Amino acid sequence: MKGNVAVIGAGLVGAVAGLSLAQEGYNVTIFELRADPRLADTGDKNLRSINLAVSNRGIRTLRMIDPQMAERVLADVLPMKGRMIHDLKGNQAEQLYGLYGDAIYSIDRGVLNENLLHEIELFDEAKNEGSIQTKFEHKLLNVDFGNDSDKDSPVEVTFRRKNHNDDVRLKFDMIIGADGAHSTTRAFLGKKVRMDYSQQYIDKCYVELYIPPSDDPNNKFSISPNHLHIWPRRDFMLIALPNTDGSFTSTFFGPWKLTESLKTKEQISSFFSDQFPDAVNLIGENTLVHAFQNNPKGSLLQVTCSPYHFKGKCIIIGDAAHSMVPFYGQGMNCGFEDVRLLTELLKKSKYVSEDAFEAFTETRHKDLLAILSLALGNYHEMSAKVTSNLYKLRKAADGVLHKLLGDHWLPLYTMVSFRDDIPYHEALEIEAHQQRLVSIFGGVSILSASVAILYGLKRGLKI
Ligand code: FAD
Known part of the structure; x- marks a missing residue:
């Protein structure tokens, strides 16, 4: 002993x-x-x-x-192989986490x-x-x-x-x-x-909402069970993780002032219908209003x-x-x-x-x-960057480089979530180095394109 x-x-x-x-x-x-x-x-x-x-x-x-x-x-557990991004019209777009079927796992x-x-x-x-x-x-x-x-x-x-x-x-x-x-x-x-x-509260509160299993006897999941669903709206967002019974646990994250300003049925309904119309259909309007009014509002705390x-x-x-x-x-x-x-x-x-x-x-x-x-930093990525073309380009480039170079080029998410042999601080350092290379490469590409355009113009070419 x-x-x-x-x-x-x-x-x-x-x-x-x-x-x-x-x-x-x-x-x-x-x-x-x-x-x-x-x-x-x-x-x-x-x-x-x-x-x-x-x-x-x-x-x-x-x-x-x-x-x-x-x-x-x-x-x-339920494997989630990527994010599913929901836009304002309810369209969904998949963003895979890894190239080799890597997944994170949702568990109650x-x-x-x-x-x-x-x-x-x-x-x-x-x-x-x-x-x-x-x-x-x-x-x-x-x-x-x-x-x-x-x-x-x-x-x-x-x-x-x-x-x-x-x-x-x-x-x-x-x-x-x-x-x-x-x-x-x-x-x-x-x-x-x-x-x-040190202790820091961030100006976001969270409220849990519940998406019930679907009525469809052939499919208990009303949205894909193998994705982490995100409704990114910059200052606020909704996410949903699957449960094995076909339901999803959805969480709204938003600034305290905004969340606390949504009090009446009309305010909550109109906010959610404008911002997350497909989610309102999934949750059910009355259930959503009741949950938003009554569920605890959690604060988010950082302690070092x-x-x-x-x-x-x-x-x-x-x-x-x-x-x-x-x-x-x-x-x-x-x-x-x-x-x-x-x-x-x-x-x-x-x-x-x-x-x-x-x-x-x-x-x-x-x-x-x-x-x-x-x-x-990942709040910004989930709530805003995922919809930016530059972010998608960088993610695609990361994927190609990782495929070509293997361990010599590792996407940050892969290092943090799918590797257990790279300490977090090393993942940050490697990403900073890769980011520098991307910037240099981007700079060189822009410079070369500019030189080519100028050269073309000088030669009287139509561009
Ligand atoms: P806790 O879960 O807080 O457990 C501490 C325990 O100590 C409690 O049971 C408490 O009752 C007990 N306790 C407290 N004081 C005393 C006392 N004086 N005497 C005796 N017992 C005491 N992490 C992930 O990895 N993946 C995720 O997807 C994820 N999602 C999250 C989503 C949300 C909205 C939040 C808020 C957190 C999420 N986390 C996630 C973080 C995760 O929940 C925590 O990091 C984790 O629960 C920490 O576990 P813990 O055991 O250290 O602390």
Whole structure:
């Protein structure tokens, strides 16, 4: 047994972290403030976005823990091989993500979380050195990092339990904070170490809308199930991801002022009918108005911080360490990648957690900054650039060059979503280099064309 570990948060990243550490031989207890989501009457079914896209980085981590577990956990995914762009008239145009049938996978967030919790129960302690258990309705209240001069002194964590008058205090060798964007672990870590921290709300809110399965007995999907649908309208947009039952989870993203100005049935109906006429048909006008008026309006938050750890006693991962806007579909994938990297570092350091945590902070920060900036930039790509001819030209050129040059020319989306061996910061650097080459090539082409035109004019040629 490598030590007793408390994981704070049984969300997607906390559950995966727990499984990975138990597999490595730690005794893991995961503490979660919510009730068990599998208990229909008490579970919090009102989770954020109903579905999300899982891609290679996330899948690699699940496979690292156990390839068969990955198969089980991801049994109900739907591949999305590209974007489907919906214009104002309802015309649809496909933009494939990759050349070789690459896809990202739509999965129900609740199902994924429940599948992971189920895997925790399946964990066979007889076959493994480690162990894992989950304690629901335990809210982290306090972290005491122990005696500074004694690196082996335990961390004492205090939890408030639902329906109990007394708090519970427990000691662990280390704690992993996977308690999301508003992390309590991070708050205590920030008091212990000189943590740089920044938080930024972007001026976009999101509202979830639901596209029901189609009535057609021969096809339960009313639009393609193998695309991520986008209605790009610059300042605001609608997206939709498929669910296996034929429905789609659609999300409206728009500035707060605009969203909050749409109050009455008439305002909402007229806005959506003008901007997303085909989506209104898919959702149904009354349902749409009701959902827009009543569904929660979510805010989008970016958090960066560093360091991520204190000695070998505490580390934060997932949204607790790097909350990002959802436009690259990487928040969870990046959190899963944290788990893989942390596990590899623990192995490499022969399970000396201080060395592993130190190396995590040192190596991971530039990647996290890179993916945060990519995520922010991708709003513009999804909501506006996808309709620009220059963007389509660049995408086509990327495709041709990638086909001709293989790994010597890699589209940015491919590096981020379909490759799990290129760190995010390297993907950014490679793209910047490719962008420079495109600019030089573009400049040279324009120059050559201008020279040819001038030469032609001089020779009295009609152009
Ligand atoms: P969370 O999911 O926030 O889980 C944290 C857990 O900690 C929660 O269960 C919480 O109850 C618990 N907790 C909090 N405080 C305490 C406490 N004091 N004590 C005990 N427990 C506590 N990512 C993708 O990869 N692909 C996508 O397509 C995608 N789409 C998204 C769409 C939207 C609209 C949004 C908002 C996000 C999207 N994301 C996506 C991001 C993704 O949802 C997050 O990155 C991911 O959920 C982070 O997981 P986490 O476990 O770190 O945090």
